[in-house]
Each structure stands twice: as structure tokens, then as C-alpha cells.
Amino acid sequence: MKRVRAKKHLGQHFLNEPAIAERITESLSTPPAHVIEVGPGMGVLTQFLVKRPDIELQLVEIDTESVVYLHKHYPQLQDKIIEGDFLKLDFQKLFPGKFSIIGNFPYNISSQIFFKAFENRHQVEALVGMVQKEVGRRITSGPGSKEYGILSVFLQSFYTAEYLFTVDEHVFIPPPKVKSGVIRLLRNDVEKLPCDEKLFIKVVKAAFNQRRKTMRNSLKNIPCNMEAIKHLPVFNLRPEQLSVEGFQELTSLIQEHPLCE
Incomplete structure (x- = not known):
């Protein structure tokens, strides 16, 4: 053939x-x-x-x-x-x-x-x-x-x-x-992330979709009490400066500061 x-x-x-x-x-x-x-x-x-x-x-x-x-x-x-x-x-x-x-x-x-x-x-x-x-x-x-x-x-x-x-x-x-x-x-051995996986996906996508901006600006539309945490050093970083574990920790931080109802 x-x-x-x-x-x-x-x-x-x-x-x-x-x-x-x-x-x-x-x-x-x-x-x-x-x-x-x-x-x-x-x-x-x-x-x-x-x-x-x-x-x-x-x-x-x-x-x-x-x-x-x-x-x-x-x-x-x-x-x-x-x-x-x-x-x-x-x-x-x-x-x-x-x-x-x-x-x-x-x-x-x-x-x-x-x-x-x-x-x-x-x-x-x-x-x-x-x-x-x-x-x-x-x-x-x-x-x-x-x-x-x-x-x-x-x-x-x-x-x-x-x-x-x-x-x-x-x-x-x-x-x-x-x-x-x-x-x-x-x-690897990870079965479940130490943070909400759906939120993690949203955070990573939002960060890299505006990769030239700092986290403070690229994540401004992620639902959370940003006023309470935006002063932290992580929000001065651009996404390529944050490790895989760093993104997981950032997601956990956002989880811990929900919007007030």
C-alpha cells in the first residue's frame, strides 16, 4: 500500500x-x-x-x-x-x-x-x-x-x-x-491541591492573560477582598516570577479573604 x-x-x-x-x-x-x-x-x-x-x-x-x-x-x-x-x-x-x-x-x-x-x-x-x-x-x-x-x-x-x-x-x-x-x-504524588482547584485555574489564567501586569492589576476581577491583601509583596510580582507552589499559596490567600456579603 x-x-x-x-x-x-x-x-x-x-x-x-x-x-x-x-x-x-x-x-x-x-x-x-x-x-x-x-x-x-x-x-x-x-x-x-x-x-x-x-x-x-x-x-x-x-x-x-x-x-x-x-x-x-x-x-x-x-x-x-x-x-x-x-x-x-x-x-x-x-x-x-x-x-x-x-x-x-x-x-x-x-x-x-x-x-x-x-x-x-x-x-x-x-x-x-x-x-x-x-x-x-x-x-x-x-x-x-x-x-x-x-x-x-x-x-x-x-x-x-x-x-x-x-x-x-x-x-x-x-x-x-x-x-x-x-x-x-x-x-507526581499530588492527588489534590492545597487550595480550591477551580479558583486556582481562574487565578492562573487571569494572571497570564495579562502577563505584563503585576498580580495586583491582573487579578483585580477575581472575586475577593483585594483591599485587605493588595499591600502584600506577592501582588507586586508579575506572573512569570511566581512558582507553581506560589500560585497555590496565592489562591489559598484569596480564598481566605472572600468578598463581604
């Missing part, structure tokens, strides 16, 4: 270097067991994953042409290939229990994949993915960096995040216009 045609609207750039593919799959070392590969395309990662006895593998692919290719080349996965949009899947219904995610993620939805992992953090134990280098740096960066942002804080609250290596443009068909990066997330 001929190669699958890369489709621009799906953000497809097929990795054409087996050594890099093998290195990516080897980066998913622990925990093994149930693994979901997102966007396998022509199976450049799949060819190595199917050889691992420690993995129960399922594939999720939205491209019909790729699904036909995978069925033909991986007959042992016939009932393990899900044709559909990964972002719309009901994880609890389709994948009961915990699992890991791996994939060469389409650039146009890579951030959304990580947001979905964050929303399903009680199921997603680990994630290894190739993304646009800029996105990889954003997820794994710490405070003080210009890349540090909403995804950094959300994901690093529940995962250890590592930037593993950079992949050049020329090993893809067609080659993208930017470099790629492979990152790994491993679930």
Missing part, C-alpha cells in the same frame, strides 16, 4: 527517521501497561510499541486514510484502533483505569492534548510527546522564563515535566517550518 498523504488541515508531518522514533518510544519507560498512541499515522512509533510485552496498546487516529493503512500493516491491532478525534473522547468510558499517552502530536492541537491530559490527570499517569519546540519549552519551563505560562503551572502542579531532546525539520515528510521537541510528563 502506498504512503499516506500528509494533510495540512490535520497538521500532519510524518516522522521519517526510525532511530528517532525508537528513542521516543524508549522515553516511555515507566509506568508501562495501558498506552494510548495519539495520531499514529503510518505507525512510525507503533512499530516499536507493538514489540513491547509490557504494553497494552491502543491507537487513536482521526485520518481515515491512516486508519486503513494501520489496519493493513498492524493486523494484530485490529480491535485496538479507534477512529476519531482524541480531543472529543470520553476517557472514563473508553479507557477505564489509568493509562499513558504517547505520540507525535499534530502542531495545531498539541496544546489542547495537554489541556485534556490535565483535565484527566487522575487517569493519565505519563505522557511522552513530540510537539513544536516552542510548546515543549513552554510546558517544561520554570518561573523566570518567558516561556513559563498557564500550561507550565497547570501541568507541573501534577506532573514532573522534562524536555528530552530537539528534533530537526529535515526528518519529517513534509518538513515543518519549525523544530520539534520531545517532552515527558510523569505523574
